[in-house]
Amino acid sequence: QLELQESGPGLVKPSETLSLTCTVSGGSISSNYYWGWIRQSPGKGLEWIGTMYYSGSADYNPSLKSRVTIHVDTSKNQFSLKLSSVTAVDTAVYFCARQRWITAYSGRVEYYFDNWGQGTLVIVSS
């Protein structure tokens, strides 16, 4: 059974870089899936941060693109998130997830997250 577990500091100072790691167990990160990060700010809904394929191709939320990097480490079966220049608005629960992302011949996009970690709370505060 596939399991994902987020890890990283729970407190980050403003202007610094938030760094999280997602460890995948029960399956290979080099399989035919994408790997994504999603966050949920207090009292708000889900926000997609970005997604990476194990080969290295990535796509990011345009509103965060200038500050986000996602990296996959196939040797450790992990992928990571770095979000730079954080402010209080980046305080959220951060989830990692396995993702299906396929553009059908019709042009319609299959886009969903089929396995999630339980999330980790990151607070941005001095």
Added chain:
Amino acid sequence: QSVLTQPPSVSAAPGQKVTISCSGSSSNIGNNYVSWYQHLPGTAPKLLIYDNNERPSGIPDRFSGSKSGTSATLGITGLQTGDEADYYCGTWDSSLRLGVFGGGTKLTVL
């Protein structure tokens, strides 16, 4: 403000049926597949429906999904107290080039 619009809350009695709506536009729901998630705070969100109406293995047929035009609906029959959770719809927005979610609907089983 979320790109997809859901009602903030719905409620129904045990054993009854409830539906949760998700409204979008032609650039997201209208032309792409919709998924639905169940989330109990503090736990991992769970995929309930993908590709508009498909259930992953292990998801009971009490949960169903449908789509019409630029709106999608999640249906839950035979409500149980264990169904109390937040429910989110999601899809890809081809114009914004962005994965989008609804704001979430809190289900209360009275």
